[in-house]
């Protein structure tokens with residue numbers, strides 16, 4: 001069977017991380033979250049982590065080369081995976097083009113973009129709620145949370161057009177219970 005590669009898309013707080021866990025189990029895919037990879041670099045106090053930390057805590061995007069490099073590493077070493085769920089990547093058009101390029105060289109491609117749609121006030125509520133337990137500095141202040149949503153609207157949301165032009169966009173209602181949303185995602189994949 002050929003590989004299945006999915007971009008799990010949506011604004012911060014849309015539920016990408018939560019839903020990734022279910023999709024990994026159900027479809028045997030490998031999870032690639034650039035946010036998780038960056039937080040691991042910060043934890044390990046690497047130069048890359050130090051470079052990213054300030055931008056992340058301000059709610060701004062880190063440079064394209066940084067995240068593209070991290071994804072390239074994983075794509076070229078994790079060659080046994082049945083496919084990948086990309087979570088929080090790509091976030092700019094340059095990243096989307098780099099991803100198409102890297103997958104193309106491996107004889108692979110993105111099959112689907114599942115885009116979780118959630119209203120802004122619900123996102124703010126979820127992120128600040130998560131901040132009480134996640135320990136993530138960027139979940140703590142309403143100002144940073146709103147900045148992240150603005151970054152998404154300005155630089156990331158336009159990627160829906162990029163994937164729609166390739167016939168790959170599937171908008172998914174991201175409101176409701178976790179199980180309801182998982183059901184909608186699975187239905188889109190199984191179709």
Ligand code: AMP
Pocket residue numbers: 012034035036038055056057059060061062063064067087088089090091092095138148
């Ligand atoms: P996330 O865990 O996906 O919410 O990402 C947390 C933060 O990491 C973001 O607010 C950005 O500062 C940074 N980040 C994660 N992924 C990317 C990406 N693909 N491009 C640029 N910055 C990213």
